[in-house]
Amino acid sequence: MKRNLAISISRPRGRSSGEEAGGAIRFRHGLRPRTIAEQIADTCGVMIVEGRLAPGDRVGEEKLAEMYRVSRGPVREAIRILEKRRLVDIIPRRGAFVRAITLDSIADLFNVRNALAAMAVETVTRRAARQEKDPTLLKLERRRAQLARMAEDPACSPLDFSFQLTRIVYTLISGSGNRLLGEIWTELNEHTFWTAIWRTPQDGLTHEERQARYAQVNATVELVRAGQVPEAAASLRTWMDEIRDRVLQNLA
Template sequence: MPPIGASGTIGSQHLALRDQVLAELRQRIVDGDYPPGERLTEDRLAADFGVSRNPVREALRIVEADGLVTMLPRRGAVVATPDASTIADLFAVRSGLESVAARLAAERATPQDVADLRALLDAARVATEQDDFSRVAELNTALHMRVITISGNRWLTSIAGSLYLHVQWVFRIGAAHRAPHSWHEHIRLVDAIEAGDADEAQAAALAHTDAAAHAALELADEA
């Protein structure tokens, strides 16, 4: 994996080095470049990112606190595998948040908001047809974050940033199975928002999160 940055290394960018490494490490875990169970040594990550071990060590501490990495005896840092308890807790929060956001979005969406959602749906359809599951996962997050923005509720927005890092990670692990179903469920949600039907938007959001939770829990049971 080549180092990141216009001049070949992550250190060529303008953000603090640790923050650059942290952002890239999170992204590679969420995208599945570093899959669950993979060992992440400081030396390996330093070579991947073209940096010294110090910013890598600091970034690993943060992703461990995020729950993306586990420190194991004699193995060190290993990409975490979401277990049933973690997934159930994640979706309990997600279900409540998305159902509220969907209801508010149906009440407040403008024609431009709906056009934005339709554009994300079209992009997700193309990515699904091309089996580009990292892109599908990104678009899945983008669509849900757009609904939350449309809702106009700043409390939902403030909660969503941290939550959707993990939502995207869990979705990406099972994306090959979930992507076509998720796309169709999103169509129902966007149709309800466009129609201004708050009850149907809420019902569509709940059905979607229930289906996603069921699929994620099945995958966890098989792991």
């Protein structure tokens, strides 16, 4: 007996340039409204990650089309998006079925992303030791200042704070100049269940937690500016690994 998909499309929320709902960042210039297919995929993705749709459950086109009062076209596209994000398997002549997501698979995703970020910060830090007015450092300073203001604001949204953390990490990714690293990072963000994880706040849920996280990020930036390569990488891995553990704890 299959489950009923009692879900609704959430309205897309406005973000600053380069950001998207779901904790992922679409690394391109400009923004466009999210399509109906993307909204359906986002909503279904959250249900899969949170376990409200179980492994093996069928994601039926007809049921979704009826529920959202849309044609089958956007629903088919939503299912293809879910397949790209590794959230469903499409079996020819049978349909789409929820793919099993384990805490280990989520940990693997975090571990790969954190390792890539550490590689990037090493490259940027080496360059900072040789080049005082590095453009990446200037951008990093702006991002840090924005995060500082958010950390001081008791009313700051935890999700907005997490978005800003992601922007800081991507500043390092793009600033490394490693094109392959950037492509892999973007692929992990856009074509995995990463977006579904961050549709709801996972870290920095209180004012005190956000202040503590900012202090860690601030320490990392200072080490980057000082050209201390292994120390900067270790500092970044510390707080990124803490975020990983926090998310795993939440989802458990």
